[in-house]
Amino acid sequence: MSELHISKTIFDTIRAHGEETYPHECCGVLLGHPTANGWRIEAAMRADNRRTDSAHNRYLIAPVELVKIQRQAHQQGLDIAGFYHSHPDHPAQWSTTDFAEAHWIGCSYVITEVAGGKAQVTNSFLLAGTTEEDKRFDTETISVTD
Ligand SMILES: [Zn+2]
Secondary structure, eight states: OOEEEEEHHHHHHHHHHHHHHTTSOOEEEEEEEEETTEEEEEEEEEEOOOOOSOTTTOOOOOHHHHHHHHHHHHHTTOEEEEEEEEEETSOSSOOHHHHHTOOOTTOEEEEEEEETTEEEEEEEEEEESSSTTTOEEEEEEEEEEO
């Protein structure tokens, strides 16, 4: 089973981001290094939720912003390891939209439920498979370290 290795500081930061943007979704990019059994997260980059039609249950990171983040990551010797977003007043489970819009196979997708403005459960899903046709989300363990 895949495991997401993340420091308590970064873990708390992405959860706090969800509380801050409540009742809208927050979103961001996770940078890190690959390990034998999952990503080790070294940084979380906030992104603006560009979804204006339905910001409470959708998120969208502008491609130009993503390219900029990717360039910064490479300069620091890091890779894009995944993405995070929040689910205001909804469980920390991926939606059909989340799945349809997930294209980074091999990356981790982290979702935090924010209920009444307070961060609740955080889950991580690895986008497994090889193509758009056989991709799937596998639940992974989140290992929070000091
Ligand atoms: Zn979602």
